[in-house]
Amino acid sequence: MPPRLTIKSLPQIFAALLLTILSGSFAEAKGSQLEEAVALYNARNYAAATTAFRNCIQAGENSPGAWLYLGHSYLGKGQIPYAMEAYITVTERFADSTEATVARNCLIKLDPKNSTAYIAAKLGSLAEPGKPDRGFVDRVRVHRALPGHPRVCQATVNAVMKAIASLPPQINTYLCDGKATLTIAPNITDPWPGSGDGIKPTDPSSTMGEEEARTYGRDCYIYERPKKRGAEILLKRYSEERIIGSVYHEIGHAVDDIGGYSGKTEFSKLHAADLSTISAEEKRKHSYYLDPGEAFAETIRSLVQEINKDDSYSDPMVDKMTGVRQYVKKLFRL
Numbered sequence: 052m053p054p055r056l057t058i059k060s061l062p063q064i065f066a067a068l069l070l071t072i073l074s075g076s077f078a079e080a081k082g083s084q085l086e087e088a089v090a091l092y093n094a095r096n097y098a099a100a101t102t103a104f105r106n107c108i109q110a111g112e113n114s115p116g117a118w119l120y121l122g123h124s125y126l127g128k129g130q131i132p133y134a135m136e137a138y139i140t141v142t143e144r145f146a147d148s149t150e151a152t153v154a155r156n157c158l159i160k161l162d163p164k165n166s167t168a169y170i171a172a173k174l175g176s177l178a179e180p181g182k183p184d185r186g187f188v189d190r191v192r193v194h195r196a197l198p199g200h201p202r203v204c205q206a207t208v209n210a211v212m213k214a215i216a217s218l219p220p221q222i223n224t225y226l227c228d229g230k231a232t233l234t235i236a237p238n239i240t241d242p243w244p245g246s247g248d249g250i251k252p253t254d255p256s257s258t259m260g261e262e263e264a265r266t267y268g269r270d271c272y273i274y275e276r277p278k279k280r281g282a283e284i285l286l287k288r289y290s291e292e293r294i295i296g297s298v299y300h301e302i303g304h305a306v307d308d309i310g311g312y313s314g315k316t317e318f319s320k321l322h323a324a325d326l327s328t329i330s331a332e333e334k335r336k337h338s339y340y341l342d343p344g345e346a347f348a349e350t351i352r353s354l355v356q357e358i359n360k361d362d363s364y365s366d367p368m369v370d371k372m373t374g375v376r377q378y379v380k381k382l383f384r385l
């Protein structure tokens with residue numbers, strides 16, 4: 052009878068597999084964030100390695116190797132559901148890669164009885180195969196829930212679909228042409244396991260698990276519920292209005308990523324001019340808008356809500372940003 056695999060022995064077993072796989076794809080990553088993450092993993096500092104790999108992926112290193120390593124790092128920490136989540140991501144997003152074969156083997160070793168069923172629980176795409184193209188809504192996916200989390204409700208999916216259906220057609224087309232995506236998940240910890248108790252970089256008083264949404268490049272994530280601090284418990288769903296507002300705001304970030312608008316000189320000048328008309332007190336209170344990317348995203352949200360005569364969220368700061376507002380209006384003929 053072969054020796055029973057224990058959690059402790061798994062990382063060592065996979066380390067041998069990894070060496071052969073990763074020497075190719077990561078060979079050029081010298082001195083990079085990724086190389087540092089690999090070094091942490093090799094030093095068996097699995098806690099730091101999970102954070103480092105997650106940061107790499109969130110910064111755009113969306114490679115099968117990075118996801119596979121993230122899974123191995125979770126495994127090293129003994130967080131099996133998180134490890135499985137990362138392995139499933141490799142098998143789904145990079146189905147034909149060598150890493151996917153390793154990830155499938157890891158899943159089978161971790162859960163010999165149920166892994167096939169687990170693998171079959173694919174991300175739910177809202178696209179309807181064989182049906183006519185419906186624009187950006189076809190680029191929406193519903194993320195599965197981690198074990199113990201409630202799955203995304205139909206009411207949330209409906210709210211997101213309602214928001215997308217009310218987008219001006221030119222924005223809808225722009226998002227599709229730019230290959231933007233939108234994922235609905237129960238919480239940030241479902242697509243990004245283990246990240247929920249991290250402190251929010253822009254607001255030290257709140258955690259990542261309390262965020263309603265976040266966009267990486269042009270990939271938007273909408274979260275249905277906040278997570279209780281320090282526990283794997285998800286709380287009450289956000290209201291439909293808040294979800295719709297989040298969709299508009301995050302789409303603003305995706306649009307900005309596609310066009311690079313908030314980084315353009317013309318935008319910077321208008322943004323600075325608008326800010327110069329706002330009192331220091333107000334700027335302190337709404338420091339959010341000092342970031343050009345946030346100002347752009349909020350302006351898109353505000354303009355789309357205005358078009359839809361949706362006054363569920365009125366924002367005095369956006370109204371004062373007249374230069375930025377005119378710029379975005381003209382850009383998309385809003």
Ligand SMILES: [Zn+2]
Binds near residue numbers: 300304345348
């Ligand atoms: Zn934002």
